[in-house]
Amino acid sequence: MADTLREQQLSMTGFIRDPLANPAPPGIEARRLAVYRQLFFGNMQSLLAGSFPVLHASLGGTQWQALIEDFYTNHRCQTPLFTEVAGELVGYLQTRVDLPGWVVELAHYEWIETVLLLSDDAxxxxxxxxxxxxxxxxxxxxxxxxxxxxxxxxxxxxxxxxxxxxxxxxxxxxxxxxxxxxxxxxxxxxxxxxxxxxxxxxxxxxxxxxxxxxxxxxxxxxxxxxxxxxxxxxxxxxxxxxx
CATH class of the missing domain: 3.90.930.50 (Outer Surface Protein A; domain 3)
Structure with a gap:
């Protein structure tokens, strides 16, 4: 039962992360899967747009969405904390050598403000x-x-x-x-x-x-x-x- 549940979870999360590369889990109608996908991805996109407002506005809707979709699909976050996801995006952007240099630096500049605001170091x-x-x-x-x-x-x-x-x-x-x-x-x-x-x-x-x-x-x-x-x-x- 545990293996079956794990397989179901991996099937669901794989599809939600990248529906083009992973088959839909069986037994769930396409409409519901689309809702799940939109909820998860939409929340991530909204979270990061709030953390990087200038970068979001500078890239524009189409390029921003493509960037976040690639991040969502291919990056494996090392933190469960929403407050640290912005740092994960900065790390991801540093691997994207195809992007203009100002994109990476602007993201870091915006992220530093969040880091200092949330810091509780004595x-x-x-x-x-x-x-x-x-x-x-x-x-x-x-x-x-x-x-x-x-x-x-x-x-x-x-x-x-x-x-x-x-x-x-x-x-x-x-x-x-x-x-x-x-x-x-x-x-x-x-x-x-x-x-x-x-x-x-x-x-x-x-x-x-x-x-x-x-x-x-x-x-x-x-x-x-x-x-x-x-x-x-x-x-x-x-x-x-x-x-």
Missing amino acids: EPEHDPDGDLLEGVPLLSNVAVPLAYTWPVSHVGPGNIPLQAPTEPTLLLAHRGADHKVRFSRLAPLAHALLVSIQEQQRSGREHLAALAALAGTEQQAIQSQGLELMHKLRSQGVLRISL
């Missing part, structure tokens, strides 16, 4: 008055430096880029104390500093020295600017100093 223990140069700066758990080839913050239905600009789009995504996620443009130094802090634990002075070496300049040339930047980021809640 902030690391820190010293609110810690020395920014001698202490070890830490990035807030609800702040992410981002770098995109495409101008994702300006892509929309009336502004689809045909080629990538020469300069990358550098952004900071941060959820503030009001629980709202905001994106701000970053200068190259600010982005490089935040990535360095994200990837390595060392003193603020050491971070700035590494950036100066990378830029081929003296540390003093960027230390005052870097220190001012770290003060600003700490006041915004983006940086903390480790205990």
